[in-house]
Amino acid sequence: MNPSPDLSIIIPTFRREAMLLDAVHSALAVPGLQVEVWVLDDSPEGSARSVIEGLGDPRVTYLLHQPPTGGHPAVLRNRGAQLARAPLLYFLDDDDRALPEALARACAQLSASAAGVLISAPQPFGDDAQRVEEERAYFEQAVAWLAQGPSALRVVARLLFGPALLVCSTCVIRRDAFLATGGFSTTMPVYEDIDFYMRAVRQAGYVAMAEPVVARRVGGPSLISACTRPQMLAAYAESQGQYRRQRGWWEFMALKLWQRLGR
Known part of the structure; x- marks a missing residue:
């Protein structure tokens, strides 16, 4: 060790x-x-x-x-x-x-910043070529959106109410930011990574890196593929409810409106 x-x-x-x-x-x-x-x-x-x-x-x-x-x-x-x-x-x-070299660069970028979280992208791979291409195109759009430099609160609004920007293994986090955020929710069946990093970005800010830090397998059996739509909707509802209780109704509704207006 x-x-x-x-x-x-x-x-x-x-x-x-x-x-x-x-x-x-x-x-x-x-x-x-x-x-x-x-x-x-x-x-x-x-x-x-x-x-x-x-x-x-x-x-x-x-x-x-x-x-x-x-x-x-x-x-x-x-x-x-x-x-x-x-x-x-x-x-x-x-x-x-x-992806070792990219992950090293991500750590250097995060360490040189004042932020608590670095958000990057996945490099999808797998036997299902269509799924791989769909995931690649999806995260290409997410990276392009992050490259515009949205504020931390804008990122929070999107993670709460819009299309996901990340998965667990596309992020690096400072340990003190992890502890201050309180860790992953252990009651959500899925999307606990989106919920956690949403709260961490709100707590400690973020930096973005376009280069993928992980080769992510798609198309195989996973917790998310086994999850039902009602479970997915319940997970988002739990995340949103917790945020509203922690940050207040006014901020919650302002972020919801911000995401709806696309600003």
Whole structure:
């Protein structure tokens, strides 16, 4: 374990040993930074233990999370962030791969700024060419919108009421901003990443980087693909309700109107 890491990479996992190894190798390849990797296993049998311990790399720590969450990676991310020792945090899904050089540049950009969050983009890949192209085009538009330099509150308005700008692994966050924001919601079945980074941008501001920091797998089984439309709508309603209670009715309605007017 590094005595003073620059970047903590947190990877929740559930029975994806081969993909997990690719994710961990990509995390360890970030150049110019001292990296620590936390692998938090949500399977009851600890399916990832042998492959992670077989790496024999002191930069990687394996933890079996008990009891299993039953499909709530937010719980594991929050635990990993509490254990992390670096000033910067990055949350990587076990079926994705970090883009090491780009992630290093993202960390440098965030460290040089006064913001708490860096928002980047994914580089989609997968067997379904149509899904890959749809995701690429979608996030190309999101990056173009961010390149216009919208204010933090404008970004919050879009994340609350409009098309998503990010997924969990397209962001880097300062650990102190994570702690000040309070972590991921553990009650939302999906969209907890959008909810969390919306609150973090409101709390600590953001910077944007057009270059992708993660190769994101699309088209395979996932929590979001298994979620029903009522569950998705309930997750957005929960996020919006929490924001209204925390920030007040007037700000909530002003942001809603701002998003509706497209300004």
